[in-house]
Amino acid sequence: MMEVTRRQTLALGAGAFLTDLLAAGAVRAAGKDTLTIAYNVNLPSFDPTDGPSAVNPTIQAIYRSIFDQYIGQAPDLALKPGILTAWGWNDDKTKLWMDVRPDVKWHDGSPLTPEDVVWSLERAGAKDSANPISFIWSTAGNYKIDGNRITADAIRFEPTFFMWMAFLTGYVLPKAYYEKVGAEGFEKKPIGSGPYMVDEYQGNAFLRLKANPHYWGDKPAFETVIFKFVPDATTRVAEIESGSSDITLEVPYEEFDRLKKVKGLSGVATPISDIGMIFITNKEPMLDKNVRLAAIMAIDKKAIVDRLLHGYGVPIETLETSEYSAFDPSIKTPYDPKKAAELLAASGYSPQKPVKFTIQTTRGFKPKDYEMIQAIVGMWRKVGIEADIEVYEIAKHFELRTTHKLAPAAFYNWGDAIGDPTTSTGFAMFGPSPHSAWKSDDLDAKIGPLWGEKDEKKRIDGWKAVDAYIAEQGYVIPLLQYVQPILYKSDLKVTPNKSGALQPTLVSPAA
Amino acid sequence: MTEASVSSFPAASGPNLATRRLRALLAEPKVTIGGGFILALIAIALFAPWIAPKNPLDQDLMLASLPPAGLASAEPGYYLGTDDLGRDVLSRLIYGARIALIVAFVAASLAALAGTALGLLAGWYRGWVDGLISRLVDIWMAFPPVLLSILLVAVLGAGVGSVIAAIAIIDWTRFCRVVRAETMAQAQADYVTAAHAIGFPPFHILMREILPNVVPALLALVSLEMGIAVIVEAILSFVGLSVSSDTPTWGGMIAEGRQFIHQTWWVFAAPLAALFATVLAFNQLGDGLRRALDPVLRR
């Protein structure tokens, strides 16, 4: 009812006028061979293996255009051959092997060799490495090259080693070139082996790429790709609406609904491997299991998704989304405000005498993050929880989390594009991990043995049991899986990427 | 205790002075209109719980994004409509006036207090005191204000207190410079020489003779500073750094409303209009004060 009337009002307003105006704007922003992307984050650095930008999931779309990962990843998160054509463990998981694709060339025309691969791996795993994921890369060593095959010793069995090769910092860099120009020179003129080469870059402004003629894979659909860095969502909307850009992402859902109906524009919104969750810290009043469970049961996730996110979100019950390998649909944490009130009453709390704590949240970092927390606090208020909202910046969140000083409840988003339980439940919930908020021995005892489990089935089942235990104890509040809205000109074809990386290679002219 | 005054400014002394200044003020339309608006706003802010039609924090996702009264599909009782969480825009606007005014008055007063104290000292004692304070002002003014305020709020943590502190810490220099110059000028005046001759102690002269004569210039500046404070609060809210928790602020509303301008333009327009009107009122008031109290301009 509401929806319809709202649209009517809209139609009466600027909508019709804009539709006419924009019909003419459906021509590609800068010619047929060029794709212009209004991108939501700035590219800080070209080295995909170093510093904070290396672990920023959004930037991977750019890195994956310029560089190749050891192992590729399809839009549905499945691993596929990349620079490595085949890989695996020996039977007792003490050795690894990998085959390097033979016909790959760097952007400067020189061949990519197994030496480059080994150099990249050793650099990533070195003791003084600035690679944020070096704790994974350092689990293998003693690399040997025999033709196109590389073998190595597993210093410690790491079940996700090869998965990381398709994930953050899993990129092959040019040994000879990097050693020649150094880190600073590499930032100035980076070369990789990916489908696009860097043509011109202006920080905070744009990155222009041109197709790599030597590329080993499918020829990219566009000769030129321009990433315009537009961090402001409203400006991005204006970019696509005015026709200055051909495609953009992460716009407000209301705007997405409006613009996808505009003539000449199309929209696609699919769930990505990014979730919204509320960390619970093991301090008062969260040490009371009744309070934790009541806080979870009082949240109507479906109402939040439907009303606040306009349906763009998938409620989740654990930290695993349906795409992850340890997803268990039998684990449920249903919405039950009555039960929540009862649990609180059992601990002596009521709406008149509420339990009080602080909840921290970012604001504008993720779509509707702050609004979502406001809605949740409203729901809590009704059952007898009075939460005070404290807004923090993302930098503060990281510091508080690593020093274990988060508030009793803290909203955050968690990305896990390889879908493994270690990178979702594992690092978020394991006490010794610097990223966990709930630290308790009972849980650590259950998680501990799973890290090095060599039997894959036993490993995944073990994580499912951990997820069930966490849900039963209420150690974390999973909220929803995010949906990524992408708007583009109708003469384009876009394959959404589950990892959330809007790679230019997934865009092509519509037939 | 009656205070002796040898002030010859402006041309007469005694109890008449206050009344005359007041009369001059009320004759200035900018003062009456701008001041009237601010007084009305103060009343609204003070009596917000009685004036606001709804609780500004109450959300009702079923009543989200309602248009203002008079438009199609508006709901009775929501005069300025609701935002995307179903909160009443008018009530949020009214409560937002509280934050805006608190920030304006407290931050401007603090900045004025600090700036005046240092300005008086520098202008009166000159020498190394002046040198030290002036260097400090130079250093301070060389910081880019927006960047410094963002940094300061990052240091102090989000919240009304931090915003106020940031504004006061950044903007005391404006007052210091003016008061210093004014004090130096006044110190040359005949009445100060006379006061010296009578044998008043220097500190007495500074506080009892010079300060009252600096006040007119100060008042105008305070009013302008209040307008600036309202804007700075809005900018900080806009960057997401101002007041945390549920408290509605105009800047926060602008930032929220901007994202959905096509769906709910009123959420954007209403606080923008309030911000604009308030800053305008402070500016006009400051302007009027300056005119009414400055004998040179009053010719």
Next chain:
Amino acid sequence: MIALAVLRRLLVALATLVGVAIVVFVLLRVVPGDPVAMMISPGASAADVAALRAHYGLDGSLLSQFAVWVRYALRGDFGTSISLHRDVLALLGERLPATLELATAALEFAVIVGGATAIAGAMARRTWAESVIDAVNGLLLAIPDFVWALALVLAFGVVWPLLPLTGRVNPSVAAGMATPFYFAESLARLRFDVFFDLLKHLALPTLALGLPLAAVIARVLKGALNEAMAQDYVLLARLKGMSELRLVLQEALRNAIGPTLALTGVQFTFLIGGTVIIERIFAYPGIGNMAIEAVINRDLPLIQGLVLVFAVIFILINIAVDLLVALFNPRLRHA
């Protein structure tokens, strides 16, 4: 004598810079939000964190960190940006010209529009036209630059998509610029396509930054003009039969320009500060845009460099304004 005054001025400027450096250094070290905390990977140990901290030189005491920073800064090495992996000085050199172009454009716009408004207002003294100009100007004074920016994005992005909203230059046009000074270079190399593209991109941020300054200039200059017009020498000139326009332009303007210049200088420094938020909204690649990201990422070396650059600009503007005021001051000139 003059040389001595200039030398003194420069020494004071240097002292100011040192003060700024100390204040910003201390301030940054108490900012919560550790740059290293943002880089810690899942599974990192305490030793890994300590190693990272040492890697970025954040492990010593405050005093020793400052000493290290000063030692390198004196050699012209302002460190390496943590988030951008580049030499801070090189980064600033690349980005500063963009901001300078924007600020200069905004200043020119403000001087022309504000000056013209003031002269028109002074010509129309005591008529309804003056009241209208005053009223409109009063309204404009209450609109801060960031509100202008928001309004302009809406107006030109959506309602009237005429001008580019983001960036400094069209990516497909900008190819092959050798220096970061695009304006000067495009003119020198007769690349008018680039020149006009730059102008188009500058239009909106220039308006947002320039309009508030134009309103200030209009008000102050008009006030000064009106005051000057009441002076005896103007009356004398009028008796001699000089036209009103010439009176305003020749006689009054000369005397009104000094105080206006002084105030414009102060306001211009605010404008430079305003680039921080305006560049963000228009995705303009200057130092302001970089500054916000530096603060978000707690990129300490970069923030330090940025604040110092802002301070240098501020000091230079003030020196320039003082010189100009002295130049235009009739009393000083005739002395």
